Amino acid sequence: MRVGVLGAGGRVGQVLCREILDQPDLELAVAVDPRLAGIDLGQVIGRPAGGLVVVGDLEACLRAGVDAVVDFSVAEAARPALVRLAEAAIPAVVGTTGFTPEDIEVIGRAYEASGAGCIIAANFSIGAVLLERCVRLVAPYVDSIEIVEAHHSAKRDAPSGTSRELARVAREAREAAEAGPLVADPTTHEVLAGARGALGPGDIRIHALRVEGAIAHHEVIFGLRGQTLAVRHDTLDRSSFVPGVLLALRRVGEVRGLVLGIDELL
Numbered sequence: 560m561r562v563g564v565l566g567a568g569g570r571v572g573q574v575l576c577r578e579i580l581d582q583p584d585l586e587l588a589v590a591v592d593p594r595l596a597g598i599d600l601g602q603v604i605g606r607p608a609g610g611l612v613v614v615g616d617l618e619a620c621l622r623a624g625v626d627a628v629v630d631f632s633v634a635e636a637a638r639p640a641l642v643r644l645a646e647a648a649i650p651a652v653v654g655t656t657g658f659t660p661e662d663i664e665v666i667g668r669a670y671e672a673s674g675a676g677c678i679i680a681a682n683f684s685i686g687a688v689l690l691e692r693c694v695r696l697v698a699p700y701v702d703s704i705e706i707v708e709a710h711h712s713a714k715r716d717a718p719s720g721t722s723r724e725l726a727r728v729a730r731e732a733r734e735a736a737e738a739g740p741l742v743a744d745p746t747t748h749e750v751l752a753g754a755r756g757a758l759g760p761g762d763i764r765i766h767a768l769r770v771e772g773a774i775a776h777h778e779v780i781f782g783l784r785g786q787t788l789a790v791r792h793d794t795l796d797r798s799s800f801v802p803g804v805l806l807a808l809r810r811v812g813e814v815r816g817l818v819l820g821i822d823e824l825l
């Protein structure tokens with residue numbers, strides 16, 4: 560399978576290019592990233608990458624010919640790119656975050672119409688999928704839920720896609736169980752604006768930390784009378800995303816339309 564990687568010069572893109580080069584059944588055919596113009600990607604990722612085409616934009620990638628695309632770029636670039644890929648009936652595996660619900664709808668409609676498949680997951684690490692399962696299990700039984708996420712100091716979007724997804728799953732689980740409302744926020748005087756974080760889906764508060772040295776960390780804190788329960792996932796190395804991305808890449812050819820998350824692929 561000839562694979563194109565959008566965002567190939569980024570932190571995750573470089574890791575994925577290296578890993579795809581190591582897979583006997585996958586060919587790293589095209590690396591797309593405006594940042595890579597005139598640069599030898601093989602040098603950047605420390606692997607010989609003979610035959611690899613490095614381009615600055617998606618049209619050049621489509622001309623080079625790919626069977627599937629992996630996108631870890633930025634939402635502003637991924638929005639139009641995914642609609643264009645759907646038009647060209649090229650399957651896509653997407654890790655980029657920062658989409659609005661409307662973006663997801665537009666991308667979903669484009670892929671439905673194309674007959675090709677697209678998998679978008681806010682977090683490809685298996686541990687984060689399991690964290691989501693824990694949240695689904697616990698959320699109906701508690702009175703309070705807050706989420707704290709911490710990321711490296713160069714992350715562009717806040718809060719993380721994963722934290723928004725965790726809040727959405729908690730809301731969905733509570734609705735399905737017909738759980739009552741969470742305990743109301745007691746704050747009457749927010750002395751410093753933003754002290755109580757941002758309101759995510761289900762009015763669950765999300766607190767986003769940006770810390771030098773961090774990579775990607777999510778903690779969901781549940782409260783109920785006389786006790787709290789916290790579940791946490793830590794990405795300690797970006798290789799955590801690799802097995803999920805490779806799994807999605809190998810399965811995306813069987814998908815029709817848009818699939819959100821990789822839980823059902825596990």
Ligand SMILES: NC(=O)C1=CN([C@@H]2O[C@H](COP(=O)(O)OP(=O)(O)OC[C@H]3O[C@@H](n4cnc5c(N)ncnc54)[C@H](OP(=O)(O)O)[C@@H]3O)[C@@H](O)[C@H]2O)C=CC1
Pocket residue numbers: 565566567568569570571572591592593594615616617631632633634636653654655656657680681682683684716800
């Ligand atoms: N789903 C998951 O499991 C994970 C998702 N992510 C998400 O993936 C995305 C990338 O993360 P990360 O690698 O840390 O970010 P980086 O900023 O390191 O990488 C993004 C890359 O995309 C490039 N880019 C910008 N515009 C385009 C374009 N039009 N076409 C192709 N490439 C382009 C950027 O170039 P330039 O810097 O010059 O703009 C940059 O090199 C983020 O949205 C992040 O939240 C990250 C980790 C895991």
Ligand SMILES: O=C(O)C1=N[C@H](C(=O)O)C[C@H](O)C1
Pocket residue numbers: 656681682683710711714715718719720721722774775776
């Ligand atoms: O930017 C990152 O690094 C990450 N982004 C994703 C997100 O926004 O949830 C996934 C993971 O947290 C790493």
